[in-house]
Amino acid sequence: xxxxxxxxxxxxxxxxxxxxxxxxxxxxxxxxxxxxxxxxxxxxxxxxxxxxxxxxxxxxxxxxxxxxxxxxxxxxxxxxxxxxxxxxxxxxxxxxxxxxxxxxxxxxxxxxxxxx
Amino acid sequence: xxxxxxxxxxxxxxxxxxxxxxxxxxxxxxxxxxxxxxxxxxxxxxxxxxxxxxxxxxxxxxxxxxxxxxxxxxxxxxxxxxxxxxxxxxxxxxxxxxxxxxxxxxxxxxxx
Numbered sequence: 001x002x003x004x005x006x007x008x009x010x011x012x013x014x015x016x017x018x019x020x021x022x023x024x025x026x027x028x029x030x031x032x033x034x035x036x037x038x039x040x041x042x043x044x045x046x047x048x049x050x051x052x053x054x055x056x057x058x059x060x061x062x063x064x065x066x067x068x069x070x071x072x073x074x075x076x077x078x079x080x081x082x083x084x085x086x087x088x089x090x091x092x093x094x095x096x097x098x099x100x101x102x103x104x105x106x107x108x109x110x111x112x113x114x115x116x
Numbered sequence: 117x118x119x120x121x122x123x124x125x126x127x128x129x130x131x132x133x134x135x136x137x138x139x140x141x142x143x144x145x146x147x148x149x150x151x152x153x154x155x156x157x158x159x160x161x162x163x164x165x166x167x168x169x170x171x172x173x174x175x176x177x178x179x180x181x182x183x184x185x186x187x188x189x190x191x192x193x194x195x196x197x198x199x200x201x202x203x204x205x206x207x208x209x210x211x212x213x214x215x216x217x218x219x220x221x222x223x224x225x226x227x228x
Contacts (some may be wrong), residue, residue, distance in 0.1 A: 045219035104160035
């Protein structure tokens with residue numbers, strides 16, 4: 001069975017510093033996708049970044065990058081130059097089927113607080 | 117206008133009542149999903165539909181049913197609501213060619 005583990009229930013970071021949110025996954029599939037979503041206090045789920053299991057380069061989207069280490073089964077999110085608006089819950093998720101719109105399996109989330 | 121909408125946004129009901137949560141999307145996606153979020157448990161999949169004629173149970177489908185009325189509409193029903201169904205419910209959509217899912221704003225349901 002597929003599983004996502006986020007071991008940091010809460011994290012603090014100083015404004016303008018970088019922060020890494022950890023995510024490890026477990027799957028026997030060869031093809032899969034990894035995602036990060038942001039959930040601010042207002043409740044909506046905002047898609048941030050995607051990494052396919054066969055992508056050789058780490059994904060980047062603006063200030064977000066995904067540190068993908070396939071052998072270690074980790075997909076950590078790096079946020080550079082943190083902003084106050086980055087304070088939110090962050091969820092790592094996995095889709096067991098690559099590029100076929102599979103079901104998402106979510107981790108329990110990490111609550112990030114950015115300090116001024 | 118939002119691409120994925122959910123109605124109602126908030127609902128308080130009593131045990132035993134029938135409740136329907138509705139989801140509509142203008143993204144043109146074939147695939148739609150219903151998730152439930154409880155504090156500390158992340159999101160869990162209730163039902164999903166890969167097209168109008170294809171509906172599948174997710175991880176926690178007991179006590180729920182769904183209807184895919186059209187490509188753009190996917191409804192979740194609680195036939196007889198119970199207090200442990202109090203949660204935040206999300207609808208999501210995805211395109212057949214890509215994996216990322218796009219979420220609606222959520223419906224906060226409270227069952228007394």
